[in-house]
Amino acid sequence: MLRGTMAIDARGHLVIGGCDAVKLAQDYGTPLYVLDEAALRERAREYRQAFSRYLPGSEVIYAGKALLNTAICRIMAEENLALDVVSGGELYTALVAAFPTEKIYFHGNNKSRQELAMALDHRVGRIVVDSFYELKLLQELAAARNTVANILVRITPGVEPNTHSYIQTGQFDSKFGFPLGTKDTLAAIEAADQMPNLRLWGLHCHIGSQIFGLESFVTATKVMVRFLAEIKESLGLEIMELDLGGGLGIRYHDGNEPPSLGEYAKALGEAICESCTELELPIPKIMVEPGRSIVGEAGTTLYTVGSIKDIPGVRRYVAVDGGMADNPRVTLYQAVYEACLANKAKDEPKELVTIAGKCCESGDMLIKDIMLPPAEPGDVLAVFATGAYNYSMASNYNHLPRPAMVTVYKGMSEIIVERESYVDLIRLDRVPPRLTTSTETLAGKLT
Numbered sequence: 001m002l003r004g005t006m007a008i009d010a011r012g013h014l015v016i017g018g019c020d021a022v023k024l025a026q027d028y029g030t031p032l033y034v035l036d037e038a039a040l041r042e043r044a045r046e047y048r049q050a051f052s053r054y055l056p057g058s059e060v061i062y063a064g065k066a067l068l069n070t071a072i073c074r075i076m077a078e079e080n081l082a083l084d085v086v087s088g089g090e091l092y093t094a095l096v097a098a099f100p101t102e103k104i105y106f107h108g109n110n111k112s113r114q115e116l117a118m119a120l121d122h123r124v125g126r127i128v129v130d131s132f133y134e135l136k137l138l139q140e141l142a143a144a145r146n147t148v149a150n151i152l153v154r155i156t157p158g159v160e161p162n163t164h165s166y167i168q169t170g171q172f173d174s175k176f177g178f179p180l181g182t183k184d185t186l187a188a189i190e191a192a193d194q195m196p197n198l199r200l201w202g203l204h205c206h207i208g209s210q211i212f213g214l215e216s217f218v219t220a221t222k223v224m225v226r227f228l229a230e231i232k233e234s235l236g237l238e239i240m241e242l243d244l245g246g247g248l249g250i251r252y253h254d255g256n257e258p259p260s261l262g263e264y265a266k267a268l269g270e271a272i273c274e275s276c277t278e279l280e281l282p283i284p285k286i287m288v289e290p291g292r293s294i295v296g297e298a299g300t301t302l303y304t305v306g307s308i309k310d311i312p313g314v315r316r317y318v319a320v321d322g323g324m325a326d327n328p329r330v331t332l333y334q335a336v337y338e339a340c341l342a343n344k345a346k347d348e349p350k351e352l353v354t355i356a357g358k359c360c361e362s363g364d365m366l367i368k369d370i371m372l373p374p375a376e377p378g379d380v381l382a383v384f385a386t387g388a389y390n391y392s393m394a395s396n397y398n399h400l401p402r403p404a405m406v407t408v409y410k411g412m413s414e415i416i417v418e419r420e421s422y423v424d425l426i427r428l429d430r431v432p433p434r435l436t437t438s439t440e441t442l443a444g445k446l447t
């Protein structure tokens with residue numbers, strides 16, 4: 001159950017990055033996202049090592065949608081990873097963090113004119129084009145700037161990995177990219193190649209997320225290489241780069257058995273080499289875009305236990321001070337998490353309970369059935385593997401301020417995202433003059 005640098009100290013407290021989780025909860029309040037920086041950096045390094053071993057010259061691109069803030073950008077830059085952004089907001093975050101722009105890949109199935117202009121003005125490394133509409137728009141914007149946009153074209157390879165349907169993205173019927181098997185897709189490549197202000201470097205695909213079976217990745221890789229051969233044969237074009245997306249699964253709970261990064265890199269490396277040899281193609285530069293499998297297991301969320309409700313013969317609900325607002329994955333994808341009581345980490349888990357969130361939805365559960373030591377109000381619950389798609393998908397539902405995030409590293413903790421305040425919640429509210437009196441009075445009283 002423990003991961004990264006986690007340990008249990010003599011008092012039975014959970015320790016992460018050398019910091020007592022119970023003390024973190026006291027010092028920073030809860031809910032609190034805790035990021036194990038050593039584990040995060042180690043994972044980034046493992047990725048680079050595995051891919052440079054099996055695919056020399058390849059590039060590992062951290063998918064910022066999993067978790068992005070300025071400190072994360074700095075860590076990824078220090079670890080020599082490239083960065084995938086999917087919006088003007090993510091790009092802005094990377095720019096503020098002085099992330100090297102030539103190592104930024106800009107994704108998205110409906111980038112706006114402003115977002116594309118921003119990407120061009122800041123000379124991002126690659127723009128991953130998703131549609132004919134975007135090809136034309138980008139050509140127009142690049143021409144107006146008298147510049148060249150360096151692009152990849154996103155392809156949906158028609159591969160359906162075994163994962164939740166909401167996070168499958170490579171199937172034929174998808175909102176993303178150009179589907180293989182239609183003549184439009186080859187036409188898109190031809191158009192991209194012919195547009196004077198676009199430079200087509202390569203292709204991109206991403207088949208989905210939280211995938212354990214390497215065979216889906218291998219199939220997608222082979223399909224993509226076959227398409228490279230078709231492009232060469234039909235258009236005489238040699239494509240230099242192939243971005244195979246992210247999607248490797250992580251261990252959320254017992255029974256999740258993701259392949260090692262070595263196995264993953266080896267499988268992709270072999271698939272590329274075999275297919276390119278068979279089809280007499282040069283080996284392109286390979287990129288991968290992991291998000292979850294870099295940051296997921298490095299994150300833990302700490303909560304404080306409040307109300308405990310028994311329904312005799314049915315279940316015991318242990319309610320915590322967060323829920324679907326800070327971790328929507330359970331309600332969205334029926335995600336399953338493991339947890340422990342950070343202040344009773346050595347105690348025997350002998351009660352079957354359900355961890356409930358505090359939002360006004362019956363579906364707001366964090367963990368359906370989990371064995372824990374007897375819980376009491378004030379205990380600190382640590383939910384594991386919450387680094388990916390938790391903060392980045394968090395909301396202010398029920399006007400809950402978003403929690404703070406701290407890094408823990410060698411016994412030191414540092415805030416990397418402040419906790420939102422009630423003032424933050426109404427910072428953007430505006431009251432039309434016809435409604436002012438009561439609201440002004442109220443706000444005046446509270447400040």
Ligand SMILES: Cc1ncc(COP(=O)(O)O)c(C=O)c1O
Nearest residue numbers: 063206209246247289290291292
């Ligand atoms: C285009 C693209 N690349 C990379 C990723 C990262 O996926 P994961 O976090 O599963 O590695 C995603 C996730 O949705 C994606 O859409």
